[in-house]
Amino acid sequence: MDSRIKIILAEDEPALALIIKESLETRNFDVFICKNGEDALECYLKEKPELLVLDVMMPKKDGFSVARDIRKTDKEIPIIFLTSKSQTQDVVDGFNSGGNDYLKKPFSMEELIVRIHSLLRRVPTPKNDTEITIGKYHFNLTKQLLIISDTRISLTHREASLLHLLIANKNEVIERSILLKKIWGDDDFFNGRSMDVFITKLRKKLNLDPNIQIINVRGQGYKLIE
Structure with missing residues (x-):
């Protein structure tokens, strides 16, 4: 059985997206890169990942909007925002839209990986017969x-x-x-x-x-x- 964890990465900077993808895939993750928010939402519905990493500023649909749409049907999946915005209100908006964590650019890959593992450990496993x-x-x-x-x-x-x-x-x-x-x-x-x-x-x-x-x-x- 394939035990690799699916992650959707929505990032419109190709070089950064590739670096993140390659780093995560050496650590037992399968990463699906999306270049804009609409693609990220489509990919989420198709692939059913375990976690999403969303850039905030993206074409077509920003990361906050993607998170709000996902939270309408999925209250549990972990969502991490990536952004160069550093104002307190931006962070507040991120959490209010359904994000679980907020990572400011530039960041180290090790920090991202630690945060991913932390969120995956916190996801509850629902009882099927509840x-x-x-x-x-x-x-x-x-x-x-x-x-x-x-x-x-x-x-x-x-x-x-x-x-x-x-x-x-x-x-x-x-x-x-x-x-x-x-x-x-x-x-x-x-x-x-x-x-x-x-x-x-x-x-x-x-x-x-x-x-x-x-x-x-x-x-x-x-x-x-x-």
Whole structure:
């Protein structure tokens, strides 16, 4: 089994990106270089890495924006920002956008590696059988099961994955494109129609508790409210 750890490196300076990649790959990491923020987000959805290293100032989408998008569906993955900005407010903005660490340029490779290892050790390992309470329901992701009173409702894998993301971002809108790319792998028209059908099925399975709703926020996405 391949035990190498996947890291996404979003850095628009080619020389620096290559130095970081080569240094990390000698230490049992697989590094995927992205030249801008949009590519980094696409790569994250495709590769499912264990950690991200994001430059703050990038074309198309800056590092803070990438982190905010990722945190809509993933609260746990470690994110390190690289930046030449040194103002206190910049650091505050970085942590507020979902970053776990903030490394100012120039930096030593050893310092980056130490911080990566530190963050990877801190990532919790979720218990697969832990039940999530949502309203009057108990939801088990691993067993793909909803339980309310004496009623047990089976879910498909995709229904369970979709519900899990909605619950993780309860009372917040999740963009359609993020849901589609995370679960379906592509946000094309046909996958969009498929997701709408799955949302309808989930609504029916959650209708035993009238306080739970999945609402469509027009032009944006879906939100589960309790």
